[in-house]
Amino acid sequence: MRSARSSRTPPRRRSRRPPTSPASGRARPAPSPSPSSDGSDPMDTTTTPLVELSGVSKRFGGTQALDGVDLVLRAGAVHALVGENGAGKSTLGKIVAGLYAPDSGELRVDGEAVGRWDPVRAQRSGVVMIAQELSLVDDLTVEENVFLGVEASTAGILHRRNGERFETLRALADFELDAKARVGDLRIADQQKVEIMRALARDARVIVMDEPTSSLTAHETERLHRLVVQLREQGRSVVYVSHFLDAVLEVADTVTIMRDGVRVRTGAAASETKASMVQAMLGRELSVTFPDRRPAADPEVEPVLVADRIATATGVEEASLVVRPGEIVGLLGLVGSGRSEIARALAGADPLTAGTLTFRGTTRTRWNTRRAIAEGLVMVPEDRHAQGLVLQRSVRENISLAFLDRFATAGVIRRSAERTEATALAEALSMRPPRIGLEVGGLSGGNQQKALLAKWLVGDPSFVILDEPTRGVDIGAKATIYQLVADLADRGVGVLLISSEHEEVLALSSRAYTVSNGRIAGEVDPAVFGVGDLLAHLFSVEQEIGAIA
Ligand SMILES: Nc1ncnc2c1ncn2[C@@H]1O[C@H](COP(=O)(O)OP(=O)(O)OP(=O)(O)O)[C@@H](O)[C@H]1O
Numbered sequence: 001m002r003s004a005r006s007s008r009t010p011p012r013r014r015s016r017r018p019p020t021s022p023a024s025g026r027a028r029p030a031p032s033p034s035p036s037s038d039g040s041d042p043m044d045t046t047t048t049p050l051v052e053l054s055g056v057s058k059r060f061g062g063t064q065a066l067d068g069v070d071l072v073l074r075a076g077a078v079h080a081l082v083g084e085n086g087a088g089k090s091t092l093g094k095i096v097a098g099l100y101a102p103d104s105g106e107l108r109v110d111g112e113a114v115g116r117w118d119p120v121r122a123q124r125s126g127v128v129m130i131a132q133e134l135s136l137v138d139d140l141t142v143e144e145n146v147f148l149g150v151e152a153s154t155a156g157i158l159h160r161r162n163g164e165r166f167e168t169l170r171a172l173a174d175f176e177l178d179a180k181a182r183v184g185d186l187r188i189a190d191q192q193k194v195e196i197m198r199a200l201a202r203d204a205r206v207i208v209m210d211e212p213t214s215s216l217t218a219h220e221t222e223r224l225h226r227l228v229v230q231l232r233e234q235g236r237s238v239v240y241v242s243h244f245l246d247a248v249l250e251v252a253d254t255v256t257i258m259r260d261g262v263r264v265r266t267g268a269a270a271s272e273t274k275a276s277m278v279q280a281m282l283g284r285e286l287s288v289t290f291p292d293r294r295p296a297a298d299p300e301v302e303p304v305l306v307a308d309r310i311a312t313a314t315g316v317e318e319a320s321l322v323v324r325p326g327e328i329v330g331l332l333g334l335v336g337s338g339r340s341e342i343a344r345a346l347a348g349a350d351p352l353t354a355g356t357l358t359f360r361g362t363t364r365t366r367w368n369t370r371r372a373i374a375e376g377l378v379m380v381p382e383d384r385h386a387q388g389l390v391l392q393r394s395v396r397e398n399i400s401l402a403f404l405d406r407f408a409t410a411g412v413i414r415r416s417a418e419r420t421e422a423t424a425l426a427e428a429l430s431m432r433p434p435r436i437g438l439e440v441g442g443l444s445g446g447n448q449q450k451a452l453l454a455k456w457l458v459g460d461p462s463f464v465i466l467d468e469p470t471r472g473v474d475i476g477a478k479a480t481i482y483q484l485v486a487d488l489a490d491r492g493v494g495v496l497l498i499s500s501e502h503e504e505v506l507a508l509s510s511r512a513y514t515v516s517n518g519r520i521a522g523e524v525d526p527a528v529f530g531v532g533d534l535l536a537h538l539f540s541v542e543q544e545i546g547a548i549a
Pocket residue numbers: 060061063064065083084085086087088089090091092132432433441442443444445446447472474
């Protein structure tokens with residue numbers, strides 16, 4: 001790894017540190033009726049921008065990821081980037097943070113044109129990015145990851161005072177995290193918190209947050225938003241990339257809307273609505289509607305899957321549930337309640353230590369993911385990298401990897417069958433670009449999610465477990481995924497659905513179980529629950545179980 005230390009001094013004279021007094025926070029700007037045409041913050045022309053991009057373009061092979069984009073980032077402002085999957089948001093963020101070099105266009109920092117720009121120089125100038133795809137070192141602890149590459153640590157040996165610094169940062173972010181835990185053992189939500197703390201540790205003036213809340217709970221998201229407000233009050237600049245448009249309206253001062261690598265407009269967040277942003281992002285009106293709810297199946301119908309008091313070493317205890325063909329069954333619970341662990345046990349990813357699992361009428365004793373897939377039970381996992389996709393392979397290869405048998409005759413893969421089916425799914429999921437020969441690693445985050453769904457749906461399964469199927473997916477594609485889930489059920493597939501967007505589970509599910517502490521706590525009728533009722537219910541379930549334990 002390259003050391004962050006260098007004899008080279010930053011080319012600027014101004015102090016790198018932002019003013020830290022909260023008193024320096026400015027009032028929120030008044031709404032501006034007319035968006036600016038040059039990408040600048042239309043409300044504020046007095047301060048020198050911290051970072052300014054003009055006419056930036058970037059191409060990857062045949063894809064024009066960015067085409068002549070302008071962006072102005074000012075101190076004490078939160079600038080949101082919104083747009084469909086593949087619109088170029090992450091690419092733009094990475095150019096700001098020095099991770100990608102633009103093909104053309106200009107980058108200015110503190111008013112001065114920069115020639116060479118890379119992550120080390122960017123960090124030295126106080127510009128950092130929290131990447132959409134986490135970039136932590138699994139074998140290091142939380143604390144080591146947070147301070148990795150920060151100047152106080154030398155050649156990987158942590159400065160002793162890091163313990164104190166960690167506590168200060170943890171308190172600032174108001175996150176619960178164990179400094180000594182190995183990062184590879186953390187759940188994704190906690191890994192995301194480590195990423196956020198890494199950026200704080202760098203005392204950055206400009207922080208690009210690429211979908212920072214995609215794995216966080218509602219409560220953690222709220223804390224993150226408080227942190228963003230604090231950072232703004234300290235005079236820092238936050239770039240906030242998100243598909244959660246409500247959150248964008250809540251935290252951003254300025255919004256830049258992107259479409260197909262082009263900036264559609266930049267304007268005051270106060271002058272946007274969810275509908276106005278969607279219209280600009282997609283170039284058409286769209287209100288996300290859920291497909292009609294599937295009724296619960298007749299209890300007489302033989303279930304496709306029955307779990308009877310199953311337990312695992314990962315914390316599942318006496319969990320019992322039933323799913324019948326054509327039903328969408330939701331697992332409702334708070335992050336950390338054990339939903340994913342139950343899912344993994346059903347899919348054969350973690351062995352059972354007690355209880356029985358009956359799938360398609362047969363009690364399964366030696367159950368593992370290979371068998372499960374061969375028998376028609378598939379899981380679209382929560383973590384698309386660790387458990388789902390091979391980044392160096394093409395979309396087509398990823399799709400057929402799990403079901404080679406299906407595409408092989410006497411051991412030879414029939415490429416044309418593979419290609420036809422992969423193309424059909426890529427189109428159904430509106431993957432962009434819909435070229436299945438592309439490496440998955442080069443796809444935007446949301447399009448990787450679509451590839452992951454495609455990969456598991458191609459096998460014609462009889463039971464599908466979807467763990468966070470819409471994470472990082474844009475609003476247009478979400479609607480497609482909802483329809484896809486409903487179509488699966490219409491075909492008689494049993495579906496188990498997990499999502500931190502409780503609204504999705506409540507709207508799509510025929511029935512739902514509540515999960516707490518690795519147990520199935522009860523069954524609720526999703527048709528009668530609002531999200532508010534549900535959260536109250538889940539919290540009270542947690543408390544009851546806590547009281548018993
Ligand atoms: N490293 C890369 N190699 C090849 N193509 C890339 C690479 N990075 C981005 N692209 C392409 O550039 C385009 C823009 O991608 P980008 O990741 O910026 O989109 P995004 O707006 O962040 O989307 P999402 O909402 O899905 O995260 C996409 O078509 C993507 O496939």
